[in-house]
Amino acid sequence: MPPLFLRIHVLNHVGREIRLWIPLFLLWLLMLPFAVVILPVLLITAVVLDIDPFPALASALRILSGLRGSHVEVDSPDASVFVHVY
Amino acid sequence: MSENRRQILQMLAEGKINADEAERLIAALEREPASSAEPLKGDVLKPRSKYLRVMVEAQDPHKNGQMTKVNIRVPMKLLRAGVRLGALLPPQARDRANEALREQGIPFDLNQVKPENLEDLIEQLNDLEVNVDEDRAKVRVFCE
Numbered sequence: 001m002p003p004l005f006l007r008i009h010v011l012n013h014v015g016r017e018i019r020l021w022i023p024l025f026l027l028w029l030l031m032l033p034f035a036v037v038i039l040p041v042l043l044i045t046a047v048v049l050d051i052d053p054f055p056a057l058a059s060a061l062r063i064l065s066g067l068r069g070s071h072v073e074v075d076s077p078d079a080s081v082f083v084h085v086y
Numbered sequence: 087m088s089e090n091r092r093q094i095l096q097m098l099a100e101g102k103i104n105a106d107e108a109e110r111l112i113a114a115l116e117r118e119p120a121s122s123a124e125p126l127k128g129d130v131l132k133p134r135s136k137y138l139r140v141m142v143e144a145q146d147p148h149k150n151g152q153m154t155k156v157n158i159r160v161p162m163k164l165l166r167a168g169v170r171l172g173a174l175l176p177p178q179a180r181d182r183a184n185e186a187l188r189e190q191g192i193p194f195d196l197n198q199v200k201p202e203n204l205e206d207l208i209e210q211l212n213d214l215e216v217n218v219d220e221d222r223a224k225v226r227v228f229c230e
Contacts, residue, residue, distance in 0.1 A: 050176045059171040066164030069137065073157040077149040 002028055002064045005086040012079040090115050135212045135229035136162055144223035162208060162229075169204050172196060 006022040046053035070085040091112060098108040142156040175183070180196045187194050199207070216227035 051174060056171070056174050059167060059174060062167035063164065063171060066161055066167040068163075069159065069161040070164065071157070071159035074155070075157075076154040077146060077152040 001068070002061075003068045003085045007082070007084045007086065009082040010079065013077065134162075134209075137230050138162065138165060138211065138214075139226075139228055139230050141226040142223065147222075162211075165211075166204060166208060169199055169207065173200055 002024070004023070004025045006020075006024055008018070008020040008022065010018040042057075043053050046056055067085045070083075072081070072083040074081045094103075094108050094111045094115070097103045098105065103111070138160045140156070140158040140160075142154075144154050144156075145151045146154050175196070177197075183196055184194070187196075212229050214227065214229055216225065218225040
């Protein structure tokens with residue numbers, strides 16, 4: 001299953017704070033019509049580059065679903081950044 | 087399916103025993119404690135790691151030695167998918183990547199990374215632990 005939410009939290013050294021919950025599932029839904037257009041282009045590109053398109057597509061989807069649970073947290077004197085993929 | 091159960095079903099299929107006998111044997115098998123063929127506790131039952139964790143704590147010399155902390159958690163699923171995608175690279179791209187790695191002093195051959203070797207590779211990562219403890223920086227890489 002692809003990631004459903006992305007949580008971003010940025011706090012800079014002057015105390016300005018950004019908290020974002022990005023509903024990725026809505027993004028996937030919005031991208032579906034574009035996928036219909038983009039997929040044939042990707043297919044042709046893969047054939048030109050001598051890449052088997054179907055395993056490549058399966059791998060790309062696996063990477064997308066593998067992103068769930070990723071977590072990046074950086075806490076420096078200048079800013080703090082927190083990113084979590086749900 | 088256990089080896090014993092498979093043997094019973096094999097004997098049933100070959101007509102050496104009838105259905106009643108097979109049922110009795112399977113029932114007896116289920117009553118038995120785990121046989122020696124089963125993995126021992128603590129031997130193979132080590133839980134598989136789900137994440138690769140990288141933790142860095144370093145002093146920033148440009149910020150009066152204030153600490154910068156980095157905490158990254160990478161799902162193993164992502165590593166698996168990445169290695170699989172790497173295996174799909176066309177040979178000429180892999181050769182160029184190998185060349186670039188060699189130039190950086192990393193004698194790693196991407197041609198050897200194949201999906202069939204992938205599980206072994208990930209399995210070995212379970213025991214990976216890197217600890218670097220210096221005055222100005224601490225680095226920890228491990229699987230959890």
